[in-house]
Amino acid sequence: MKRRTxxxxxxxxxxxxxxxxxxxxxxSGWITTGPxxxxxxxxxxxxxxxxxxLAVNSCTAGLHLALLALGVGxxxxxxxxxxxxxxxxxxxxxxxxxxxxxxxxxxxxxxxxKDVERKITKRTKVIIPVHFAGFPADMDDLLxxxxxxxxxxxxxxxxxxxxxxxxxxxGSIGDITVFSFHAVKNLTTAEGGMIxxxxxVLNERMRVLSLHGLTRDAWLRYRANGASSYQVIRAGYKYNxxxxxxxxxxxxxxxFKANQRKRKIxxxxxxxxLKGIPGLKLPPVPRDPLMVHAWHLFVIRITEGTEISRxxxxxxxxxxxxxxxxxxxxxxxxxxxRKTLGTKEDSLPVTEKxxxxxxxxxxxxxxxxxxxxxxxxxxxxxxxxxxV
Ligand SMILES: *Cc1c(COP(=O)(O)O)cnc(C)c1O
Numbered sequence: 401m402k403r404r405t406x407x408x409x410x411x412x413x414x415x416x417x418x419x420x421x422x423x424x425x426x427x428s429g430w431i432t433t434g435p436x437x438x439x440x441x442x443x444x445x446x447x448x449x450x451x452x453x454l455a456v457n458s459c460t461a462g463l464h465l466a467l468l469a470l471g472v473g474x475x476x477x478x479x480x481x482x483x484x485x486x487x488x489x490x491x492x493x494x495x496x497x498x499x500x501x502x503x504x505x506x507x508x509x510x511x512x513x514k515d516v517e518r519k520i521t522k523r524t525k526v527i528i529p530v531h532f533a534g535f536p537a538d539m540d541d542l543l544x545x546x547x548x549x550x551x552x553x554x555x556x557x558x559x560x561x562x563x564x565x566x567x568x569x570x571g572s573i574g575d576i577t578v579f580s581f582h583a584v585k586n587l588t589t590a591e592g593g594m595i596x597x598x599x600x601v602l603n604e605r606m607r608v609l610s611l612h613g614l615t616r617d618a619w620l621r622y623r624a625n626g627a628s629s630y631q632v633i634r635a636g637y638k639y640n641x642x643x644x645x646x647x648x649x650x651x652x653x654x655x656f657k658a659n660q661r662k663r664k665i666x667x668x669x670x671x672x673x674l675k676g677i678p679g680l681k682l683p684p685v686p687r688d689p690l691m692v693h694a695w696h697l698f699v700i701r702i703t704e705g706t707e708i709s710r711x712x713x714x715x716x717x718x719x720x721x722x723x724x725x726x727x728x729x730x731x732x733x734x735x736x737x738r739k740t741l742g743t744k745e746d747s748l749p750v751t752e753k754x755x756x757x758x759x760x761x762x763x764x765x766x767x768x769x770x771x772x773x774x775x776x777x778x779x780x781x782x783x784x785x786x787x788v
Contacts, residue, residue: 448571459580534694678704
């Protein structure tokens, strides 16, 4: 039986806790960046084990600030995967530097350190690994390259709040790490991001740039005897996170552990239930017990062993009223980068192959086991003709 209502690809876990937290801030008399944002920042430093955290209004803004703080600009190159969201590449263009795309590894779908080494030139200033779907990238290998060549590592951790690499939480490994709290990420503030670092100089630079280039947080000026003045020292940006959104973040943090546990259980159910289907490739599971997968996404691959293409599979799932998403279309084949960077087909073989195979299934703490079973039965019906 096909369901009549549509099963969405994603539903955020927003409940009365978030509504109450927002209500409190809205009626408090202070709704933009202030004490609630500060407290959210502190909680994130505790969660990821970083010295500093700076809340911003998106991960994209955070990545932009990271590159600015590291002094990346015209003439510099930044190595990134092509298998990522547009933001990872766009911020490199924003600072006037050149994105250089490296391939990913077939197993983890994260940056291939060997290809990164091949792409390094004298102009390489930063490497931006993406912890795809929450699976940690090969940080040891990338840090090894960094040590040899004096290159900075900025982690695009949009999928990786809660990920742990060899016992160390993502957020305290690279020079700078940036998380996303966009509506579909595993912790949300509707829109938002968080930058973490252990480096006080970088932290201070990013903080100044995040709020108009002023030397002091605006909210200090409004405190009881806050007659203190400020100086404008940079042409900064308007990237701060308001207290209203930080309140959502704090409420989300209180149930983060429980939600991550639910994700793990749902991932196990998918891994078990979709085992052994010809041509369906399941996502990698870390073998190292010191590695934690944040399971932000559950991405399967429709490979050559099947009779139908990925696109056909997606449209058939949609006939079963099941929402899906594609993470990601290879960036180097998008018109913008072809035009500005001259990138072409047949340059990143794994990315190009995988880009045609990936499908992200409905996957979120509020997904019921019944709905998940329906997804799995529908997939079997499509791929091996099993009656539902
Ligand atoms: C979502 C996402 C971003 C952008 O996050 P925003 O908070 O929407 O700016 C960047 N990189 C990756 C890999 C993402 O998935």
